[in-house]
Amino acid sequence: MIRAGLVGTTGYGARELVQLLLGHPGVELCAAVSSSAAGQPLGEVLPAFRKLSDLKLEEFDPARLAQSCDVVFVGVPEKAAMGMVAQLREAGARVIDIGPDFRLKDPAVYKTYYKEEHHAPALLEESVYGLVAQNRAALKDAQLVAVPGCYPISVLTPLLPLLDAPLGTVPVVINATSGISGAGRTPSEGFHFPEMNENYKAYKVAVHQHTPEMEQVLGHRLLLQFTPHVAPYTRGILSTIVIRPETLFDPAPYYARYENEPFIRVLGEGSLPEVKYVRSSTFCDFGWVRDARTGNLIIVSAIDNLVGGTAGMAVQCMNLMFGLDERQGLLRGGMAP
Amino acid sequence: MIRAGLVGTTGYGARELVQLLLGHPGVELCAAVSSSAAGQPLGEVLPAFRKLSDLKLEEFDPARLAQSCDVVFVGVPEKAAMGMVAQLREAGARVIDIGPDFRLKDPAVYKTYYKEEHHAPALLEESVYGLVAQNRAALKDAQLVAVPGCYPISVLTPLLPLLDAPLGTVPVVINATSGISGAGRTPSEGFHFPEMNENYKAYKVAVHQHTPEMEQVLGHRLLLQFTPHVAPYTRGILSTIVIRPETLFDPAPYYARYENEPFIRVLGEGSLPEVKYVRSSTFCDFGWVRDARTGNLIIVSAIDNLVGGTAGMAVQCMNLMFGLDERQGLLRGGMAP
Amino acid sequence: MIRAGLVGTTGYGARELVQLLLGHPGVELCAAVSSSAAGQPLGEVLPAFRKLSDLKLEEFDPARLAQSCDVVFVGVPEKAAMGMVAQLREAGARVIDIGPDFRLKDPAVYKTYYKEEHHAPALLEESVYGLVAQNRAALKDAQLVAVPGCYPISVLTPLLPLLDAPLGTVPVVINATSGISGAGRTPSEGFHFPEMNENYKAYKVAVHQHTPEMEQVLGHRLLLQFTPHVAPYTRGILSTIVIRPETLFDPAPYYARYENEPFIRVLGEGSLPEVKYVRSSTFCDFGWVRDARTGNLIIVSAIDNLVGGTAGMAVQCMNLMFGLDERQGLLRGGMAP
Amino acid sequence: MIRAGLVGTTGYGARELVQLLLGHPGVELCAAVSSSAAGQPLGEVLPAFRKLSDLKLEEFDPARLAQSCDVVFVGVPEKAAMGMVAQLREAGARVIDIGPDFRLKDPAVYKTYYKEEHHAPALLEESVYGLVAQNRAALKDAQLVAVPGCYPISVLTPLLPLLDAPLGTVPVVINATSGISGAGRTPSEGFHFPEMNENYKAYKVAVHQHTPEMEQVLGHRLLLQFTPHVAPYTRGILSTIVIRPETLFDPAPYYARYENEPFIRVLGEGSLPEVKYVRSSTFCDFGWVRDARTGNLIIVSAIDNLVGGTAGMAVQCMNLMFGLDERQGLLRGGMAP
Secondary structure, three states, X not given: OEEEEEEOOOOHXXXXXXXXXXXXXXXXXXXXXXXXXXXXXXXXXXXXXXXXXXXXXXXXXXXXXXXXXXXXXXXXXXXXXXXXXXXXXXXXXXXXXXXXXXXXXXXXXXXXXXXXXXXXOOHHHXXXXXXXXXXXXXXXXXXXXXXXXXXXXXXXXXXXXXXXXXXXXXXXXXXXXXOHHHHOOOOOHHHEHHHXXXXXXXXXXXXXXXXXXXXXXXXXXXXXXXXXXXXXXXXXEEXXXXXXXOOOOOOHHHHHHHOOOOOEEEEEEOOOOEHHHOOOOOOEEEEEEEEOOOOEEEEEEEEOOOHHHHHHHHHHHHHHHOOOOOOOOOOOOOOOO | OEXXXXXXXXXXXXXXXXXXXXXXXXXXXXXXXXXXXXXXXXHHHOHHHOOOOOOEEEOOOHHHHHHHOOEXXXXXXXXXXXXHHHHHHHOOOXXXXXXXXXXXXXXXXXXHHHOOOOOOOHHHHHOEEOOHHHHHHHXXXXXXEEOOOHHHHHXXXXXXXXHHOOOOOOOEEEEEEEXXXXXXXXXXXXXXXXXXXXOOEEOOOXXXXXXXXXXXXXXXXXXXXXXXXXXXXXXXXXXXXXXXXXXXXXXXXXXXXXXXXXXXXXXXXXXXXXXXXXXXXXXXXXXXXXXXXXXXXXXXXXXXXXXXXXXXXXXXXXXXXXXXXXXXXXXXXXXXX | OEEEEEEOOOOHHHHHHHHHHHHOOOEEEEEEEOOOOOOOEHHHHOHHHOOOOOOEEEOOOHHHHHHHOOEEEEOOOOOHHHHHHHHHHHOOOOEEEOOOOOOOOOHHHHHHHHOOOXXXXXXXXXXXXXOHHHHHHHHHOOOEEEOOOHHHHHXXXXXXXXXXXXXXXXXXEEEEEXXXXXXXXXXXXXXXXXXXXXXXXXOOOOOOOHHHHHHHHOOOOOOEEEEEEEOOOXXXXXXXXXEOOOOOOOOHHHHHHHOOOOOEEEEEEOOOXXXXXXXXXXXXXXXXXXXXXXXXXXXXXXXXXXXXXXXXXXHHHHHXXXXXXXXXXXXXXXXXO | OEEEEEEOOOOHHHHHHHHHHHHOOOEEEEEEEOOOOOOOEHHHHOHHHXXXXXXXXEOOOHHHHHHHOOEEEEOOOOOHHHHHHHHHHHOOOOEEEOOOOOOOOOHHHHHHHHOOOOOOOOXXXXXXXXXXXXXXXXXXXXXXXXXXXXXXXXXXXXXXXXXXXXXXOOOEEEEEEEOXXXXXXXXXXOOEHHHHOOOOXXXXXXXXXXXXXXXXXXXXXXXXXXXXXXXXXXXXXXEEEEEOOOOOOOOHHHHHHHOOOOOEEEEEEOOOOEHHHOOOOOOEEEEEEEEOOOOEEEEEEEEOOOHHXXXXXXXXXXXXXXXXXXXXXXXXXXXXX
């Protein structure tokens, strides 16, 4: 049994880790840290898990965590994670951070988009970007994993294999729509139920922090016009990617490498994903249309932002790091309905 | 490995069985029957399960199912199930029917509420009502299990232990609200998205077919005024039960028997459940308030109608029937958010 | 043209008043007060009304309002309204308060349910309860109107005419479900979109402040067991009222008085309302079922909590107070879809 | 009073016309035609309008309608409208068709996208495209108005004024998201509540029939890559338009012409619309962002697809045709919440 610890238990990504780790046949959730609720039983703080765990939430103690856990998941908010991860690494823990603090390799870019100096730049090189299909080999020995952002997972999964295709030089136009859980658990007027229900809007147009993350992973070979939106549902991201290639090529051969990927489902030409078929699962589904009239290639992909986009990908990384079957604990299809 | 078959694969309760059985560590889903989609791969008919199963849907062949499966779940619509269950039983299969055809013991009552003659009344006596907390012993050897209705599970779980309390003679008033998945998968004007979204309504007032089911299980010792409603969400039932007792007793001691129930969470006085904390789980949560002003006891309970109210309860029955840990394959908390 | 002022502009009930007053052919909205946004244009604070009004929000100045307005609507939160209404009345303004501060006649009851001493008890006698069908005559000359609570409107409309019927002595059981706008505009964790979406729950069981309001209007001739719930939609209340009468009488004759009510629609026996048919309208729809099996009468009623339950009723009161056609400015059916 | 008739009463666009026409101070709704419900009272077929109208639905009789009505709105489905409009025009009626049959000027394009021969091509020239800001003069004397499609209104309103700007030659990428009411009233599996709730998807990628409509109105000077999506809400369209201009110009001056448009609200640079602020109103709101990093201009616009996108625009056309104040009957802000 792998002993897994969790730092930051009450955020949405972390809750989903609790869900997956409690149900994982090869894992024991042995510690759950919460600064705001230390001392309380997990089941009181997260009533969804009553009768499933006897854990008590505890204070952050990096040395104790490093000693008692084989791996520590970090699910605290951005910026707060930096220091905690550094302490955990110093204490010798293998760490999987589901936040953004160790994704960008350039501290200057981090500062531009997150409005804060990076406090642990020395760890940026060590950090392995946890996009399994891209970094499977490196992940096996990783000591620090930065789980990709939810939007990037939905975009990079279909885009990365196309880097060798004639993509042209026109910026790729990506419109993505996320469920509201992506905005986190802290209440705000914009996401108060009566304000967001029956609403739809774009946000952070031209300035979203996942843009540099995606461009970095794509080796800066593509310029992305990324426009995120929110719709009145809780979970899931659908990304619509419009590419203006030099010539309208067939993307199917580029995706042959995904045939054995356990959680990537290439739907093919003319077959488009829906959020419901990936909800609560680790899958990324995508398909595409070639528009002969305009010469464009349109790719549509879907993930569950909290599972395939965060916690499920994190557990898949952990399975890899510890030599387990990658699919263990993740054998769940989309929740439809 | 228990070999499980499934008859009727595309309805909402059956889909949920596919979800649970594919993820169950002690079960192999070895056959899935669908009259409408026989011959097609499961993953094409239910895209949520692509890459999780290689099964092909097949025609209904009771002899073959009885031979190749240790247990057969039946998830076809009411009335259609009667004949199929009879054939499966005749062929020697152990059967778990998630529909209503074998719940009512009196064929005359069945006819009154389901508007059709019962075609297999001989099996009504054999059938064991699959409410685990009530019938654990009988379920172990059951050859035919009738999984309770979703509303009854939410109502009977808190009501049954109170039968020895001074409940009085005034009919118990039960108002329940269900998500729309309870209405099944067939489109209709009333549940067309724009008609049901932002809507709320009562239905089948005074004539809902779960009323006689509940009164039967309660030994006809209580008269129930049951009013079901639907609200614009997909999953979950919340039942608000108002009892006018002879004297306002403390229900807590009556629920001591539930302490070790794996999927019943007694929240206690003043602590009320919410649908979100049981969503996609097998749990039934309930709490209560004693109103000294009126002399009434108000109990509120919550389940996920498709899991705790159908498929999860069915799998718990199966675990019992085959001597597995009751919780196997069901270690999932509520999906919140 | 009636010159109407509004104190408290940004809450949900007040916004709805802005909507109705801007579209009312006999009214000029001549002042809008907001302590939090004084000095800003109405259309910037409430972007829904850009290009419909040139008003600037202003500070509360009772003397000026009394002088420049024929009527002042007060839409500030409970407790805050008391003092402002008193000042407005002192300055000579006719006032329509959409909050609860002047509904209860007994200051002791107010204190019990609102946890604060009533600061203007002298006005409680003057205040006319703005339930039009009940108090039409008194409303014509009212100087201070207390618009009823949303739940009370949905419950009292069908219950009041039955006071002469053989209702018996068993407490009437009322289960009501409201859209989330009823909880107001201030964000909170419970009504954060991901927490409330796909959720359903009861709240304030046995202690909701609308219980004494309803019992007062019913002349304390009925004891009410009122259990409010919230469902994941924005607008609308549906109340299910279960009466255990001495004998199961026919309610239809009691409702003959409603035939000419412009905004009450008696649907009759077996015909039940839905929230969608009253959404964004001033209507209260209700119907009923007599259950011969249990001897109970079940009434179901529906309103839009912000219009028929607040702002529409307030405007109907205003129309009455100023001798206009009661329906003016309110000729809007339910918004379906 | 303008006497208005309505052909096709029960579809979503038509219902909204009933709503607007019943509340319009200068209009009498004098006839409502429904082939499926002829003979029934309007209030029984559309319960939202009970007590607001005594009309009985009637059979389609073009001569009678032409005689008794000053204008006839046609709200029947595409293809069915062609013949009826032709008969109405022949009988001398002024007609406002809210469907697509008279929008495209080229019958061959109609056939390509609607899969049917156009039956009344002679009327295509007479037909005036009812985009008020574009065709105000022509609409005043129009005998036949084709109300634009909902997506086109949201796209053309911000795009048309830019035709003289240096837009470049790269196809404009438009991603739009609509509420489900846009799919009409007929139930289908895809829009069954449990299937569409918590779902999000793209549809008709590269082949949507509004593409040629928009390109026609833009004088074929722009190639559009239009990708429509549906989200789980009932009303509203948000369109995100990405333009790759030759040089990144300032669009503000091009929009000066909209300053006095009653229902177009230019929010300006960095100020983006939300669906909630236009819901149930005739407004089109839009704003934009210039991305210096990519050189692109991103415009975001919002309408209510049934009002600003259909019925409200139709009534604005009618007001123009009969010399009324354009805003009459439409003085309603967005319904937020």
